[in-house]
Amino acid sequence: MNKKVRIYITGVGGQGTLLATKLIGQAAGIAGVNANLSEIHGMAQRGGIVESSVTLGDLKSPMISEGQADVLLSFEPVETLRSAKRCNSDSVVITNTAPVQPFTVLTGSQTYPETAPALEKMKSRVRKMVIVEGTTLAEEAGTIMSLNVVMLGALCKHADLPFTYEHMQEAIKTGMKPKFLEMNLKALELGYASS
Amino acid sequence: MDLLLTPEGGQKHLLMGNEAIVRGAIEAGVGVVTAYPGTPSSEIPNAFFRLSKECDIYFEFSTNEKVAMEVGGGTANCGIRTLVTMKSPGLNVASDPLFTLAYVGVEGGMVVVSADEPGLHSTQNEQDNRLYSKLGYIPFLEPSTIQEAKDMTRYAFDLSERIQRPVMLRITTRVSHGRSFVEFDVPRERKVRGEFVKDRINNSKVAIPAVSRKLRRENLKIHDMLAAEGSTNPFNLQEGSGQFGIITNGVSYLHVSDALDDLGVKDRIAVLRLGMSWPFPADLVADFIKDREKILIVEEVEPFIEDETNRVANIKGIDTPIAGKGEQLLPRMGEFDPGLVKRAISNYFGFENPAKVPIQTDDFPAFPSRPPALCPGCPERSTMYGVTRAVGHDDIPFPLEIGCYGLGFLPPLSASDICLCMGSAIPNGIGISRVTGKKATCFLGDGSFFHSGMTGLADAVHHKANILVVIMDNSATAMTGHQENPGMDPSIYGLDKKQIDIETVCRALGVEDMYVVPALNQKKIREASEKAMAYVGVSVIIAKEPCPLLAKRVGLAKKRKPFEVDVDKCTNCRLCITEIACPAFYLIDDHPAISAAQCPSCGLCVQICPENAIKVAKTGE
Numbered sequence: 001m002n003k004k005v006r007i008y009i010t011g012v013g014g015q016g017t018l019l020a021t022k023l024i025g026q027a028a029g030i031a032g033v034n035a036n037l038s039e040i041h042g043m044a045q046r047g048g049i050v051e052s053s054v055t056l057g058d059l060k061s062p063m064i065s066e067g068q069a070d071v072l073l074s075f076e077p078v079e080t081l082r083s084a085k086r087c088n089s090d091s092v093v094i095t096n097t098a099p100v101q102p103f104t105v106l107t108g109s110q111t112y113p114e115t116a117p118a119l120e121k122m123k124s125r126v127r128k129m130v131i132v133e134g135t136t137l138a139e140e141a142g143t144i145m146s147l148n149v150v151m152l153g154a155l156c157k158h159a160d161l162p163f164t165y166e167h168m169q170e171a172i173k174t175g176m177k178p179k180f181l182e183m184n185l186k187a188l189e190l191g192y193a194s195s
Numbered sequence: 196m197d198l199l200l201t202p203e204g205g206q207k208h209l210l211m212g213n214e215a216i217v218r219g220a221i222e223a224g225v226g227v228v229t230a231y232p233g234t235p236s237s238e239i240p241n242a243f244f245r246l247s248k249e250c251d252i253y254f255e256f257s258t259n260e261k262v263a264m265e266v267g268g269g270t271a272n273c274g275i276r277t278l279v280t281m282k283s284p285g286l287n288v289a290s291d292p293l294f295t296l297a298y299v300g301v302e303g304g305m306v307v308v309s310a311d312e313p314g315l316h317s318t319q320n321e322q323d324n325r326l327y328s329k330l331g332y333i334p335f336l337e338p339s340t341i342q343e344a345k346d347m348t349r350y351a352f353d354l355s356e357r358i359q360r361p362v363m364l365r366i367t368t369r370v371s372h373g374r375s376f377v378e379f380d381v382p383r384e385r386k387v388r389g390e391f392v393k394d395r396i397n398n399s400k401v402a403i404p405a406v407s408r409k410l411r412r413e414n415l416k417i418h419d420m421l422a423a424e425g426s427t428n429p430f431n432l433q434e435g436s437g438q439f440g441i442i443t444n445g446v447s448y449l450h451v452s453d454a455l456d457d458l459g460v461k462d463r464i465a466v467l468r469l470g471m472s473w474p475f476p477a478d479l480v481a482d483f484i485k486d487r488e489k490i491l492i493v494e495e496v497e498p499f500i501e502d503e504t505n506r507v508a509n510i511k512g513i514d515t516p517i518a519g520k521g522e523q524l525l526p527r528m529g530e531f532d533p534g535l536v537k538r539a540i541s542n543y544f545g546f547e548n549p550a551k552v553p554i555q556t557d558d559f560p561a562f563p564s565r566p567p568a569l570c571p572g573c574p575e576r577s578t579m580y581g582v583t584r585a586v587g588h589d590d591i592p593f594p595l596e597i598g599c600y601g602l603g604f605l606p607p608l609s610a611s612d613i614c615l616c617m618g619s620a621i622p623n624g625i626g627i628s629r630v631t632g633k634k635a636t637c638f639l640g641d642g643s644f645f646h647s648g649m650t651g652l653a654d655a656v657h658h659k660a661n662i663l664v665v666i667m668d669n670s671a672t673a674m675t676g677h678q679e680n681p682g683m684d685p686s687i688y689g690l691d692k693k694q695i696d697i698e699t700v701c702r703a704l705g706v707e708d709m710y711v712v713p714a715l716n717q718k719k720i721r722e723a724s725e726k727a728m729a730y731v732g733v734s735v736i737i738a739k740e741p742c743p744l745l746a747k748r749v750g751l752a753k754k755r756k757p758f759e760v761d762v763d764k765c766t767n768c769r770l771c772i773t774e775i776a777c778p779a780f781y782l783i784d785d786h787p788a789i790s791a792a793q794c795p796s797c798g799l800c801v802q803i804c805p806e807n808a809i810k811v812a813k814t815g816e
Contacts, residue, residue, distance in 0.1 A: 012565065037375065058456070059453055063532050064532075067553035088554060089554065103776075106781030108782050
């Protein structure tokens, strides 16, 4: 219960990273674990970078500095690389594979790099990197909108957390719309079963 | 019933800091809430907007922060507990009534929330509003945790009522937009009806010099009393022990706690966390610093506690070294983070800092940026594009102010040359046109027109300025989340309020050269702009079209098929991309295409394409 865990979450506006952050907090609460959450929004328009963090256990600050993340949960491969500095050699990285191209790339003023080689390098520099076909699994669960829950499934499987998969199931049951409950539970399961 | 209104106490809920403040005010029996929205404060008034529909709390989005403070000054002086909220620069607008309210005082508790933004995530400056409390003799509380955000709000009402003066709650982004578990207490009874008691003997609420002299004397007494009470204030916490000391506040306290734990030096460094640092608790601080070897002050932005601590040490003849801001220590700008604070502590006190090393990333490829952009279908894009190109894009100065259209400075629109604050565009234009002889073209929105644009327009008409004013009326205070303003149709939110017509206001203010155009019609925008530029005097263009996000949210959006590019007609000139930068465009086989999922069919691109190659999609997705 007192174990300190710092989870850094990154993605692109519209991917549901903030709801995922809140669900991690709820799951911790159900497990009786202290959780501090922080997010930056405001000018984050659709398509902008959205970063948030959760610190669990005997921690007070909700923020995570460079090198401090125990877990990096990323919804987009370029954002995984952009946030890599948060990781240290003991970090666990869980990343989605599907790129979300910024409109500056779509309209030709910037380029989107090939991410696979850099992710390979990153993998060799951290304790564990799990690559999840999150977007594909979300579509399998019913809609691309369930990507955030797929990623939470993968988080429960691969990260060393002070709460369990069942706690997360419970958080989803109490915190999400009943209409989409079945689909979200399936998304969680698919994320958990991946890799 | 909404969770935040629950009459029960004892249970814990995961709340955002701003929601915790809402709950704290409800527990304190708040009867009136007034606000002007702005990041990071907006969730507080948004919640009360929602809650006021299911309880008897009076809530209003006031026309500006000054008005919010004055409405609140009225209700609090009738004995009603009143909450007034705003973002940090909002307090500049509200400071005039606040400073004198601090003299004439209040009958019911009055709490003013100032939401500051160290790090400038979405604010135009990094002002530290703790300094206002010193300038205006306004006691302030400053929470570190989400639980404290609730508890201090409740406490602030009690304190305010006891001293009969307004009290400030100063929060920063990490409290506003942090979340944690908050234990609820039972709310006290709410009072929403009061009386204004006339004081014909002392006229103690009438701030004329003779009265204000007496009030100032009282204020100084209250100040000294609260400074002395600082030693027993429940929110001034002292922890740990040791030859070293740290004095800290707000979110910095959290970083300090974690750092001392990580460094394993809790028995060597004592911590004094000031939850109420104005009036400055001089005795408490003197006792804390006097027998220690050295002191570090950990606070974001200005050296407020540091300066006061040095003053206290000087007066009391304490020679303990005191440090805070400085190289190798703590910066005067930006947010702190746990690593930065840990480094400063280990540098200053000489501890080993076994920090975790970030992984190597310098061999990673360059990343594309994800700049914020006006949404697809934004009517402000169309207006700014049409007007700036018609009046002379490179020649005419474009003052603009705070709103989504602030993003209009970005290329290719490049429609903003100077942007200061709400209400600044028209007066900036008056000044610029007066000395350059050019008809400055000033952009503002419907929200900012009512906030403080009208007074500038009166100035322009009265002094016969030669400017073009473009009011982009998208039917809401859009940037902060479509809050209502006087120009909005109140029925879309089911409100029984009166709508004020912007055109009628402009005409009443004496504007004679006036154009009302549909914001998505380039031809009409350009015609109006050209005519206005030929007129000498004050011209106003009102460009009307609801924000598409608002239209979608309230069910006003018309179902229209998206547009698509006809590849046979397209000559790949790319004006659709290079001129308007609509994020619905992308390249496919090196040719422009339109994302059906993103296109809200505003038709701006259709009007720009020289080949008529953009048309309604045959098969909408």
